[in-house]
Amino acid sequence: MGHLVYALVTVVIGLAGAAIYFYASNLLLDRALPYRDAEGARASRNLRRANAIRPWLFMLPAIVILSVYLVYPVLESIWLSFHGKAGIDFVGLSNYHWMLVDPEFRESIVNNLLWLLIVPALSTFFGLVIAALADRIWWGNIAKSLIFMPMAISFVGASVIWKFIYDFRPAGSEQIGLLNAVVVFFGGNPHAWITIPFWNSVFLMVILVWIQTGFAMVILSAALRSIPDETIEAAVIDGANGLQIFFKIMVPQIWGTIAVVWTTITILVLKVFDIVLAMTNGQWDTQVLANLMFEWMFRGGGDFGRGAVIALVIMVLVVPIMIWNIHNARQELR
């Protein structure tokens, strides 16, 4: 209980500290460069200078924190990738060489590519289907709320939920996992699903699809609603049926949003870690980059060089999306 009180006190101190910083720095600026009581030329010069400095006062805490926690680590990781276990001795390209020949790394890359293909595609597809269907029925909002719900559940919590579904008991005994119970009900043999290579990765992906479909649905639902009614009415008058309207009129108008949903989920997939750690910890050929990197941070006392190399690979995979996002944001600012 003690540290919870400590946390609450920290919240108060932190917020008060930030408030005092903004208030005091602002006051100091006004004192140093007075413009209210000063005469003409000096007042306008002071005002101009104060206005040039004030934005940086407002942004300083954010800039400091972002520099230390996000910008510096990128540079440091590049530096570390050329150094050994403890990050001290220079080892040239040997970490990169290790990466190219390591079978576990290759397995992770292949799995990550599978995740990248399957999870965004299925999440976006289901999200789009539900968004399109739920808008036509009176209980659509309740349906959407329930499908959105897994978004609030942690990856670890979701892993426990699904591990229970995939639970396996030897043939002949009562199955308590839903999947095996269904399989047995239809006359099949029960399987230990998460130990079957390739398919076990798919079963892990199902968990992320289950979580992310709600996200895709919410965004796409809003996009579908913003489609002007006239285009659809015109299509109806021309005799298009429901499927034609959906695929030929509605989907083309929301391509931009579909792309945003797809890339957002792609970024999440690249970082997927919790699910693999909780379900298999990389066993049975399910290793992915983020989990491999986490292992190398601590395996054998930790190898920072190799960990940094893997982190850089994840970063490089993200860069195209980053550039595309910045490009879009700049266009919008114009």
Add this chain to the structure above:
Amino acid sequence: MFSSLRQSPLLFLTHLSVLVLVIVWTIPTAGLLISSLRQPDQIATSGWWTALSASEQNNTFTTPPADTASQAEDGFALSGNVFGKDGSGSVSAFGSSFMKPRAFDAGETAKLRSGGTLTVAQNGDYRMTFDKKPEGGRGERIFYTSVEPPAFTLRNYQEVLRAEGIGQSFINSLTVAIPSTAIPILIAAYAAYALAWMRFPGRLLLVAVVVGLLVVPLQMSLIPLLRLYNGIGGFFGVPAQTYVGVWLAHTAFGLPLAIYLLRNYIAGLPREIMESARVDGASDFDIFRKIILPLSFPALASFAIFQFLWTWNDLLVALVFLGTGNDKLVLTARLVNLLGSRGNNWEILTASAFITIIVPLIVFFALQRFLVRGLLAGSVKGG
């Protein structure tokens, strides 16, 4: 919209497919909740979907000591109810030997090897007779199969909160999540205002940097920060893994989204408000404090919900920067530990998992409106 489709027979199909999808999406969570409320032995022997129907169970009942049998017209007899005084249930079969627990149907009279008889009625009333006065202080065993009504219990929850450290972890999770949610808000709001409404060189570049940082993977930061924390800890002689370190890390990782969301929102506020305030002699600081901050409440709430869900549900940052000490595990980390150590004790796992997801679920259902608004502001605008 769709007025012409509304009448079509496809509508039935629409209802049906949405219903199927909703069921598929909710069943996993429902299974977890129902299981967490069942008796451990029932979870292990039958699927949770059978929990709502009555279940058949094999039980043993031990009578009071045989020498307490009372004199009756047909010898000596023991009688009572196998469900005890308060219990209820329905006996379908019984037997007197371990080998044949279901030898007789309820209501029949069984001849015992000792010469007496045993009968167990459907409601659980039993009567055991003996030819001569039995000796010995031990009770006789009766084996019976009963159909029991669904039974739910909160015992699993008591168990995990007390013995499995979930209670401690719950407090740890709150300790991590509250400051990590509160601290970034003010910092981000000031930066967002500057990026939205103040004129200075490099503004667009900084906005682009924020958009870029939105997608920088967390994994990039782990090793450099771990080294930094170890260095600072070693230099000042303090522990490297502290709550302060986690709060600052979460603050930093949440800042790009916070600045981005708030900047979009603040930039959308009407220019006239700010200009009229400026004409009245208000400084940027006053404008921000008295006008922008109160007006931005919906955006602040959206971000706060995101950040709370993210920090509460986070595993990676807590594992790396808080460590795996037993007293420092947050709920997600504890759950991963339990998956390893109690992998087959589903009563423990389901109850623990439900405790970890209940807080986000409450936040989710209570504040869904803000969450949806935040998602839309954060994503649609990007494209």
